[in-house]
Amino acid sequence: MDLKKIKKIAIVGATINREKFGNIVLRDLLKKGFEVIPVTPKYDEVEGLKVIKTIENLPKDTDLLVFIVPPHIGLENTKLAIKSGFKRLWYQPGAFSEEIEKFLKDYEIEYIAGKCIMVETGGVSV
Template identity: 35%
Template sequence: MSDLAERVLAEAETIAVVGLSRSPHKSAHSVPASLQAAGFRIIPVHPSADVLLGERVYRSLAEIPFPVDIVDVFRPAPEAPGIAGQAVAIGAKALWLQQGIVSAEARRIATDGELAYIEDRCIAVVRALAQLTRR
C-alpha cells in the first residue's frame, strides 16, 4: 500500500459512518452501501433513523458498544472537529472526512489523539482503486 488512505482502509473492518443518508440517491448512502457490498461492516450514525443498510443505527459514536476502525464523515466541515473529538474518545483508529470536507481543527484533534487522518478523499474511490474487499 503506497498511501495512508489505502493502508488505513486495508487494515479496517468496521466503519462507523456519521451522516449516513436515508436517500439511496445521495453519496452519503451509496458510498457506505458500496463498502458494505465489499464486505466492510458499516455502522450508521444518524440522529433519527432506526435501521439503515440493514444495520442498527446509533445516535452518536459514544453509543456504539464495540470497537470502530474508521469514523467516516458525511457532515459539513464545521461539524468535523466535534466528530473528531468523539472519534478520539471512542478509540477509533482513523478519522476520514469525505471528498469536499476539510478541517484544520479536526486534523489537529485527530492527530493529537493519535488517529490516522484522511480528508477530502472518497473512501469508496480509494477502496475501488486499491481493489480492497473483506469477502
C-alpha cells in the same frame, strides 16, 4: 492507513436518501464486504442496518470512522471520536476543515482527508 486491515466501518452522516453520499458510500462499502455501521441521530435504520445515534455508542472494535457531514458537525463528532478512543478517521471530500486539522494535531490519530473511500477501496461499486 492500510485499508486491507479494516473490517468494521462507521459512516458518520448516514442517511436514508439514496441520492446522497451518506447512503451511496454505505451501500458501496457493504457491497465490498465491509461491516458497516450507520451513525446518525435522525433515523433508527438505514438500508436495513440498525443505526447508532452517536459515536460514543459505537462498538469499541470499530476500525474506521468515515465522516460524511459538514465540517462544523465533523469537528463536533471528531471530538467525540477522540474522547471515545477511536484512532482512525476518514474525512470524505467536503467534510474536512482547518479547524479539524488544528484539533487533530494534538492527538496521535491516523486520518485521511479529501480522498473518497469508495475510490480508495477499489472503485465505486454502486
